Amino acid sequence: MAGKLRTLRTRLIVVALAVHAMLLPALFYGVTFIVENSHRDIFVNDVRTHSRFLADILSSQQILDSSEDIIAWLDWLDSVFLGSNGVYAEVQNGEQRFFSTLMDEAYLDKFQEDFRFGDHGDDVYYLSMPLDMPGHQANLRLGFDESLILEEIRQTRMRTIYGLSAYLVISLLLLMLLAVRLTRPLRTLQRDSRAIASGDYDTRLSVTTKVREFRELAKDLDLMRDALVGINERLREEHAEHLATEQQRQTLQKQLHHAQRLETVGTLAGGIAHEFNNILVPIILYTDLALEDLPQESPIRDNLERVTKSANRAKEVIDQILTFSRKTVDQRQKSSDIVSIIKETLTLVRALMPATIDIQTNIDEKCGRVLVDATEVQQLIMNLCSNAFQAMTEKGGRLTIDVCDVAIDGESNDISLRLEPGHYVRISVGDNGKGIDAATQERIFEPFFTTREVGKGTGLGLSVVHGIVISHGGDITVDSTPGRGSTFYVYLPKTTLLSELPVPHG
Amino acid sequence: MISRLFAASLILSLALCWTLVGAAQQVVLVTGENSPIENLSPLELRKAYFGIVVRYDDQIIRPFRNSSDSQLSRIFLQTVVATSERAYERRLFSLTLKSGRPRPEEFTDQDDIVRALRKYPYGISYMWRSDAERAIGIKVIKLLWQEN
Numbered sequence: 049m050a051g052k053l054r055t056l057r058t059r060l061i062v063v064a065l066a067v068h069a070m071l072l073p074a075l076f077y078g079v080t081f082i083v084e085n086s087h088r089d090i091f092v093n094d095v096r097t098h099s100r101f102l103a104d105i106l107s108s109q110q111i112l113d114s115s116e117d118i119i120a121w122l123d124w125l126d127s128v129f130l131g132s133n134g135v136y137a138e139v140q141n142g143e144q145r146f147f148s149t150l151m152d153e154a155y156l157d158k159f160q161e162d163f164r165f166g167d168h169g170d171d172v173y174y175l176s177m178p179l180d181m182p183g184h185q186a187n188l189r190l191g192f193d194e195s196l197i198l199e200e201i202r203q204t205r206m207r208t209i210y211g212l213s214a215y216l217v218i219s220l221l222l223l224m225l226l227a228v229r230l231t232r233p234l235r236t237l238q239r240d241s242r243a244i245a246s247g248d249y250d251t252r253l254s255v256t257t258k259v260r261e262f263r264e265l266a267k268d269l270d271l272m273r274d275a276l277v278g279i280n281e282r283l284r285e286e287h288a289e290h291l292a293t294e295q296q297r298q299t300l301q302k303q304l305h306h307a308q309r310l311e312t313v314g315t316l317a318g319g320i321a322h323e324f325n326n327i328l329v330p331i332i333l334y335t336d337l338a339l340e341d342l343p344q345e346s347p348i349r350d351n352l353e354r355v356t357k358s359a360n361r362a363k364e365v366i367d368q369i370l371t372f373s374r375k376t377v378d379q380r381q382k383s384s385d386i387v388s389i390i391k392e393t394l395t396l397v398r399a400l401m402p403a404t405i406d407i408q409t410n411i412d413e414k415c416g417r418v419l420v421d422a423t424e425v426q427q428l429i430m431n432l433c434s435n436a437f438q439a440m441t442e443k444g445g446r447l448t449i450d451v452c453d454v455a456i457d458g459e460s461n462d463i464s465l466r467l468e469p470g471h472y473v474r475i476s477v478g479d480n481g482k483g484i485d486a487a488t489q490e491r492i493f494e495p496f497f498t499t500r501e502v503g504k505g506t507g508l509g510l511s512v513v514h515g516i517v518i519s520h521g522g523d524i525t526v527d528s529t530p531g532r533g534s535t536f537y538v539y540l541p542k543t544t545l546l547s548e549l550p551v552p553h554g
Numbered sequence: 555m556i557s558r559l560f561a562a563s564l565i566l567s568l569a570l571c572w573t574l575v576g577a578a579q580q581v582v583l584v585t586g587e588n589s590p591i592e593n594l595s596p597l598e599l600r601k602a603y604f605g606i607v608v609r610y611d612d613q614i615i616r617p618f619r620n621s622s623d624s625q626l627s628r629i630f631l632q633t634v635v636a637t638s639e640r641a642y643e644r645r646l647f648s649l650t651l652k653s654g655r656p657r658p659e660e661f662t663d664q665d666d667i668v669r670a671l672r673k674y675p676y677g678i679s680y681m682w683r684s685d686a687e688r689a690i691g692i693k694v695i696k697l698l699w700q701e702n
Contacts, residue, residue, distance in 0.1 A: 089638045089639075090638075093637050093638035093640075093641040096631070096636040096638065097636050097637060099636065100596070100600070100636030101636075103596070104596060104597060107596065159702065161702055163625070163628035163629065163632055175632055176633075176702055177633060178633065178697060178698065178700065180595060180596050185697075185700070187700070187702070189702070
């Protein structure tokens with residue numbers, strides 16, 4: 049209720065009512081006062097003038113001596129009843145009193161001289177005019193009916209009331225119409241503003257009205273809306289940019305930590321492997337020398353062969369560790385057709401994989417050449433395929449190998465890639481196995497990290513892959529969803545042959 | 555002796571009371587004691603008070619309005635000029651604007667009227683008969699109105 053009273057429409061009507069309540073009574077009393085006074089003044093003026101005129105005429109008749117004179121006088125007295133609202137006409141000459149023959153007897157002896165309209169409250173205006181007749185004390189006494197004027201005043205008063213009531217009703221109706229027309233554009237602006245505030249930025253602020261101020265207000269508000277929407281959009285973009293930057297920063301920081309950890313582990317493992325290698329070399333060498341000196345039938349030969357076998361196996365592990373920890377470009381790398389190397393490797397993979405594994409390949413034949421150590425690339429693919437197979441051992445699945453040419457521009461690509469802008473061959477090895485959780489992905493390239501049971505893996509497969517990729521100037525990423533499978537992406541930088549270089553002009 | 559004096563006083567008082575209570579009020583037209591004006595017709599009187607030039611012995615009559623008593627003014631308006639107050643004022647106003655003639659001089663103090671009448675021989679005014687009879691230096695010309 050209080051809220052409705054505070055609306056512009058209600059306030060306009062209340063104010064108008066209050067103004068009318070104050071002004072209309074004053075107007076009514078002012079109008080009726082003027083009208084009443086005017087009527088009364090005209091009446092008094094008329095009867096006085098009429099009486100004076102008649103008194104002057106009668107005075108000119110001089111003296112009342114004969115019956116003819118009296119008849120003439122009475123005729124003049126009768127004229128009072130013919131031409132106006134006269135009710136009383138008498139000539140008083142000393143003790144003599146002559147009345148008009150047309151006068152109602154009810155008015156006899158009612159004469160009380162009035163000097164103002166309404167005196168004595170008898171609805172008759174009585175007045176006396178002395179007749180100018182030397183030697184006579186004669187007076188003309190007349191009476192005029194006031195009730196007609198009072199009735200006219202009453203009617204005027206009623207007409208004024210009707211007129212003012214009609215004015216009040218019409219003005220209130222017009223005011224309500226005006227209030228509606230004034231508040232409608234405001235309501236439209238309010239509705240549209242709320243729509244904008246709730247996020248509907250396509251809403252335009254416009255009103256259909258002939259009131260210039262409202263049109264200008266809507267125009268100004270719409271300009272403000274444009275400015276606010278622009279600011280909002282900019283803030284949103286900046287916020288999104290900030291979030292992306294922050295996410296990128298966190299990713300890069302995580303990658304840095306990961307790389308640092310891998311480097312630390314690689315350095316440590318490489319140092320240990322190198323020492324072990326120094327130890328193993330004499331073991332293998334002297335064991336071989338001892339075997340050469342032993343006769344074939346010697347029972348010691350079998351033990352020494354086992355020593356050699358174990359030592360060689362240990363050397364393979366150490367070689368793998370050294371592969372992981374290697375940082376420099378291997379001298380054995382040479383520009384090779386990567387597609388041929390991959391196809392050769394896949395022939396071997398198909399031979400090793402059981403029938404439950406469906407191998408699908410999608411190889412771009414025109415990927416070009418890559419500076420690689422062919423053996424290491426084969427090892428890389430074998431390790432990735434082996435891992436994929438391990439992920440699908442239980443139920444079988446689909447192994448996909450894709451090879452394509454990609455361009456890294458440093459902006460639009462995956463920020464996790466630590467690659468210089470340029471052209472790369474991307475080798476994707478995917479499976480639809482059990483997938484890898486986020487915690488495992490964090491440590492998947494660390495040496496000796498494995499999720500398999502003890503004795504079922506060395507934990508060196510992916511760390512060797514990582515080492516090979518890094519030593520080739522490339523990078524490796526993994527995209528995996530637990531329960532849906534994993535895909536490893538290997539990026540190797542392409543090489544350009546002299547024959548492929550553009551010929552300089554001039 | 556004392557009883558005679560008392561009786562005389564009583565008779566005098568009764569006579570005075572009779573005069574005050576029993577005598578009907580009258581309004582009379584007055585002029586200066588030495589004025590040559592003997593009579594004016596009602597029409598001449600109206601003309602004079604409407605600002606129209608009225609001559610008596612080739613002298614212009616100067617009408618003075620007596621506004622010392624409201625009842626006297628009402629009797630004057632009703633009996634002498636025979637108009638309403640507003641109509642009379644409008645008429646005088648119109649006369650001043652149209653002809654540039656001065657409106658009748660108006661006095662609120664009756665003594666001032668008496669002095670004016672004594673000063674101007676052709677000056678006329680009206681007052682209660684009782685006041686006129688008491689005033690010195692003026693005379694009554696005619697009866698204008700008598701209480702019924």
